[in-house]
Amino acid sequence: MxxxxxxxxxxxxxxxxxxxxxxxxxxxxxxxxxxxxxxxxxxxxxxxxxxxxxxxxxxxxxxxxxxxxxxxxxxxxxxxxxxxxxxxxxxxLSKIYYEYSEIETCEEMEKRFSTDLKNGQLVYFQFGIGYDLELAKTLQEKYDIKTIGMGCIIQSEKECYNKLLIEYLKEKENISSLFP
The missing domain is CATH 1.20.5 (Single alpha-helices involved in coiled-coils or other helix-helix interfaces)
Structure with missing residues (x-):
């Protein structure tokens, strides 16, 4: 050889x-x-x-x-x-999930949301039995927002982040029908 x-x-x-x-x-x-x-x-x-x-x-x-x-x-x-x-x-995605899993309060999550907003790295946490692929695709393609499936157990601190994200999108992007 x-x-x-x-x-x-x-x-x-x-x-x-x-x-x-x-x-x-x-x-x-x-x-x-x-x-x-x-x-x-x-x-x-x-x-x-x-x-x-x-x-x-x-x-x-x-x-x-x-x-x-x-x-x-x-x-x-x-x-x-x-x-x-x-x-x-x-x-x-696992690394991103790990970063957010260490945040335990709504106040800390609000700080993280403002940091993510400045950096342009927003995340949406999906809760429930099924993962909404269409919502994830729309958020990624139109707004450059990553979606993480969280399963059935709703976590209040991540819901705080989601509420801030939804308010931001409704205010800035004039979206009202995207989220349930």
Whole structure:
């Protein structure tokens, strides 16, 4: 195996490994922590590692095993790159949620709202059984407001933030029918 092939394999394997670990630790889908794409990425990575072991034990198969390694690590990398944007977006929303979860009073939330308003980083907290996708899409596209689903338990400090946001939008944007 020439040095160029070694470098290609090293880069493919390392990048696939790092992304697999990142995606595995941070992925949360509707049904589980491992999407089907991530499961296949892990399988292909395992095939690549197995072929790397076979490379050293059987000298007659080295050319074939090298091609299989490049293909397996490459497929693992492609699948992980496909998953990565969704996982990264989820991680960023989790960080935002964590920042707001530490705020415990309505007064602190009012201060946070004014800070968010100055920075142009407003957030709307959705409560209830179902997540209103249309409302989230409208808020994001028209007003650049991120929406975080909070589930069924209404939290009073986040409701304070929502009331301030709704008042602001009604005053500045003349919106009256967007919110229930």
């Amino acid at each position: 020439n040095s160029r092939t070694k470098y290609i394999l090293l880069i493919l394997a390392t990048t696939a490994f790092v992304l697999t670990i990142y995606n595995h630790n941070n992925e949360l889908t509707e049904t589980s922590f491992d999407s089907i794409e991530l499961k296949y990425a892990k399988i292909f990575f395992g095939i690549g590692v197995l072929c790397a072991g076979l490379y050293f034990f059987n000298k007659t198969w080295r050319n074939l095993v090298t091609k299989i390694m490049i293909g397996a690590f490459g497929l693992s990398l492609v699948l992980n790159l496909y998953i990565f944007p969704r996982v990264y977006k989820t991680v960023q």
